[in-house]
Amino acid sequence: MRNEAKATGQQLKRKNRTRARRLVCKAIRQIEWESFEIPEVPAPHEVVVKSACSLISAGTELAMYSGSHIGFSGPDPPQFPIDMGYALAGAVQAVGREVTEWAEGDRVVVYASHGDWALCDVRTTQMWRLPPDVTLEQGALAVMGGISAVGVRQGKVALGETVVVLGLGLVGQFAAQLSRLSGARPVIGVDLLPNRVRIAGASGVHALNPEQSDVRQTVDDITGGHMAEVVIEATGNPHVVQQALDLAGDGGRVVLLGSPRGTAEIDLYRAVHHKGVSLIGAHARVSGHPYTTQDPWTRERNLDLVLQLFADGSLQSEGLISHRIQPDDVGETYEMLVERPNSFLGVLIEWEA
Numbered sequence: 001m002r003n004e005a006k007a008t009g010q011q012l013k014r015k016n017r018t019r020a021r022r023l024v025c026k027a028i029r030q031i032e033w034e035s036f037e038i039p040e041v042p043a044p045h046e047v048v049v050k051s052a053c054s055l056i057s058a059g060t061e062l063a064m065y066s067g068s069h070i071g072f073s074g075p076d077p078p079q080f081p082i083d084m085g086y087a088l089a090g091a092v093q094a095v096g097r098e099v100t101e102w103a104e105g106d107r108v109v110v111y112a113s114h115g116d117w118a119l120c121d122v123r124t125t126q127m128w129r130l131p132p133d134v135t136l137e138q139g140a141l142a143v144m145g146g147i148s149a150v151g152v153r154q155g156k157v158a159l160g161e162t163v164v165v166l167g168l169g170l171v172g173q174f175a176a177q178l179s180r181l182s183g184a185r186p187v188i189g190v191d192l193l194p195n196r197v198r199i200a201g202a203s204g205v206h207a208l209n210p211e212q213s214d215v216r217q218t219v220d221d222i223t224g225g226h227m228a229e230v231v232i233e234a235t236g237n238p239h240v241v242q243q244a245l246d247l248a249g250d251g252g253r254v255v256l257l258g259s260p261r262g263t264a265e266i267d268l269y270r271a272v273h274h275k276g277v278s279l280i281g282a283h284a285r286v287s288g289h290p291y292t293t294q295d296p297w298t299r300e301r302n303l304d305l306v307l308q309l310f311a312d313g314s315l316q317s318e319g320l321i322s323h324r325i326q327p328d329d330v331g332e333t334y335e336m337l338v339e340r341p342n343s344f345l346g347v348l349i350e351w352e353a
Contacts, residue, residue: 048120216247231253
């Protein structure tokens, strides 16, 4: 009888759980949905989030999927399975008894895998509350904006400086806009894709296509020969670094915001040493530190700022989502992103019909 009662209790517990799925990469170019359970009553420090949308990262996420991430060639390569995704927006559905900062109905963006639900331990999971005027789509995009903010801060963009942004994907688009908001004038954006050039131009960036304009001559003309104080490399293509250095003026700063996956040959004397150029790394991890008075701009504060700029209309998101897909189309989309990356800008998985 005791065993029968125990079994019945376990069945009742299972009935009160929601079946959920999240995306994992089992091997290079092999993704699948992993099933997990969402309890009706979360653990004391857990929050249950119902997904509305999540953004596919064309950088780190696709590099993990395709096997091109620099970590695979290192001494301690990433181990499969790997959770895919880290920019999910939705609404809180339930909170644990020890959770005081979140409530049911709160609209949030969380660092969580692609999935129809997210079960988050508030002690370890980064979560942000969306302001009323910020859409869920903008919430998912804000994670990319926070990454771009790292590049702008590392470059120490100042009022009146000329900034050149090479590459107008999501990270480059936000880096260009945030540079303008920091007071840079002009901000020159460069990309081969006409649609990206058009979108950047609509946000006030002096955007150009290098196949139609001589980039170096344009920067020379605009600056009266001084060239740019700051150049932000946002393509992740290591061969573009030499161009970034060439566009920087004496004492300029070149920021590597796009993760350069590979090596490049650089004329160190002419491009760096002689001009006194600073070459600066801006991986997102440099903002993953606790708050200090010397560097108060943590990852949390950068993303808070991006959400505030969305809320007051200073930061634009119009046109940045090129594709909205259903969860069952993820496998095909990942392959197309690898094979034809220039066909996409922002890709959003819509979890709610």
